[in-house]
Amino acid sequence: MHDFNYLIPRSYRTDFKVASRGEGIYIFDEKGTPYIDGCSGALLSNIGHGNRAVIDAMTRQLENIEFAHPSRWMCPVVLEAAEEIAAITPGDIKNVWLVSGGSEAVESAIKFSRQYFVERDGVQSSKYIVIGRWNSYHGSTLGTMAVGGSMPRRRIFSPLFKEFPKIQPHYCYRCSYGQTYPSCGVMCARELETSIKRIGPQYVAAFIAEPVVGSTVGALNPPTEYWPIIREICTRYDVLLIADEIMTGIGRTGKAFGVDNWGVVPDIICSAKAMSGGYSPVGGMFVRKPLAETLKNGSGSFTHGHTYNGNPVTAAAVSATLRFIRENNLFEKAAILGSHLGNRMEALLENPIVGEVRGIGLMRGIELVRDKKTREPFEPSMKAAQKLTQECMTRGLVVYPGTGQADGISGDQFMVAPPLVIERGEIDELVSRLDEALKATAKILLPQ
Numbered sequence: 001m002h003d004f005n006y007l008i009p010r011s012y013r014t015d016f017k018v019a020s021r022g023e024g025i026y027i028f029d030e031k032g033t034p035y036i037d038g039c040s041g042a043l044l045s046n047i048g049h050g051n052r053a054v055i056d057a058m059t060r061q062l063e064n065i066e067f068a069h070p071s072r073w074m075c076p077v078v079l080e081a082a083e084e085i086a087a088i089t090p091g092d093i094k095n096v097w098l099v100s101g102g103s104e105a106v107e108s109a110i111k112f113s114r115q116y117f118v119e120r121d122g123v124q125s126s127k128y129i130v131i132g133r134w135n136s137y138h139g140s141t142l143g144t145m146a147v148g149g150s151m152p153r154r155r156i157f158s159p160l161f162k163e164f165p166k167i168q169p170h171y172c173y174r175c176s177y178g179q180t181y182p183s184c185g186v187m188c189a190r191e192l193e194t195s196i197k198r199i200g201p202q203y204v205a206a207f208i209a210e211p212v213v214g215s216t217v218g219a220l221n222p223p224t225e226y227w228p229i230i231r232e233i234c235t236r237y238d239v240l241l242i243a244d245e246i247m248t249g250i251g252r253t254g255k256a257f258g259v260d261n262w263g264v265v266p267d268i269i270c271s272a273k274a275m276s277g278g279y280s281p282v283g284g285m286f287v288r289k290p291l292a293e294t295l296k297n298g299s300g301s302f303t304h305g306h307t308y309n310g311n312p313v314t315a316a317a318v319s320a321t322l323r324f325i326r327e328n329n330l331f332e333k334a335a336i337l338g339s340h341l342g343n344r345m346e347a348l349l350e351n352p353i354v355g356e357v358r359g360i361g362l363m364r365g366i367e368l369v370r371d372k373k374t375r376e377p378f379e380p381s382m383k384a385a386q387k388l389t390q391e392c393m394t395r396g397l398v399v400y401p402g403t404g405q406a407d408g409i410s411g412d413q414f415m416v417a418p419p420l421v422i423e424r425g426e427i428d429e430l431v432s433r434l435d436e437a438l439k440a441t442a443k444i445l446l447p448q
């Protein structure tokens with residue numbers, strides 16, 4: 001164990017490995033042992049580690065200028081990054097606000113939604129509420145926790161923020177309505193309308209959701225009708241639709257953005273993580289042109305800002321990352337290899353603790369259960385996800401675990417989401433290590 005006399009780590013109880021080097025899909029510890037980065041860090045190292053093109057672009061920018069305050073200076077590299085982003089965003093989502101992380105991107109979207117209605121309808125606008133969903137995560141700042149619904153992450157902090165309403169997610173494996181798809185008629189999507197009507201549409205500014213739920217439920221992909229229904233309801237009630245694409249964006253699901261899988265154009269996309277491939281802290285809020293025009297022709301500025309808005313070194317990383325993705329057709333590759341990963345993971349359903357295999361593209365997840373028939377989760381004290389993660393680590397595989405999705409307390413799941421540069425053979429190796437780890441975990445967790 002390291003002694004943390006100065007640094008406050010993510011956890012004092014974790015025996016951290018030393019990350020000494022990265023190359024492609026591998027992270028090497030200090031002894032030179034390679035680990036498959038099976039979750040791309042936290043679904044951000046989409047172009048793998050040690051990418052020369054990105055390193056060179058960032059170095060060149062550092063040699064030109066490292067920083068010029070965004071209130072007075074514009075660096076061409078920042079305009080270039082915005083143009084690169086606008087080339088892959090859906091519909092008329094063409095205006096880009098650059099920040100340093102996902103939480104900042106979501107905070108920006110919440111504040112932008114409010115300002116948009118004030119600029120459009122006047123300061124008397126009563127629209128400010130952002131509806132979210134249970135079992136969701138949109139960031140760790142107070143504003144983002146108010147719209148997020150992940151109990152393990154928000155429970156102790158809830159007195160600190162103003163609560164916003166939540167609807168149930170499309171969690172078919174544990175449907176809140178006791179229904180089965182498709183006879184349910186996708187009630188969970190239609191609940192948005194009920195919720196807007198109850199609150200009063202004149203108070204509702206936006207609805208926020210992840211196209212595929214990431215860390216909180218483990219690659220939970222929606223029924224096909226879900227996003228088109230949500231889009232239609234938001235349009236009908238003059239409510240902005242915010243897609244949190246912080247995990248799903250930049251090719252993770254086999255398309256540029258998760259919403260592209262259902263041909264839906266939201267009003268705002270929040271992105272982060274893989275925008276810079278993990279080479280520099282980044283976030284972005286991308287809005288439909290008419291929304292940006294409202295501010296442009298109104299007050300003339302977004303009443304919000306950070307020192308690192310449009311950081312030039314980050315911008316260089318973003319442009320180089322997106323160019324690399326384009327030149328190597330990584331979105332298309334993620335779709336093809338994602339199907340292969342999904343098929344290989346389906347076979348893991350034979351394991352007695354694998355309750356469900358889900359996901360889309362190179363964003364896959366497994367829910368662990370004590371009893372496959374009843375779907376009973378493990379007791380939280382058994383730390384099932386943690387044990388599985390440990391078994392994976394000892395086999396040179398990094399996965400992304402999460403807990404609490406079943407009822408806010410119990411439930412274990414993990415995601416498998418390797419860099420988009422992974423090859424077919426490497427996927428086979430990843431799944432074979434995962435298979436071994438799951439077998440070992442089942443032996444530990446299930447009474448013989």
Ligand SMILES: Cc1ncc(COP(=O)(O)O)c(C=O)c1O
Nearest residue numbers: 101102103137138139244246247
């Ligand atoms: C869906 C989603 N939204 C927001 C965030 C917050 O991003 P960040 O950690 O960069 O602040 C995350 C982080 O994992 C996320 O997964």
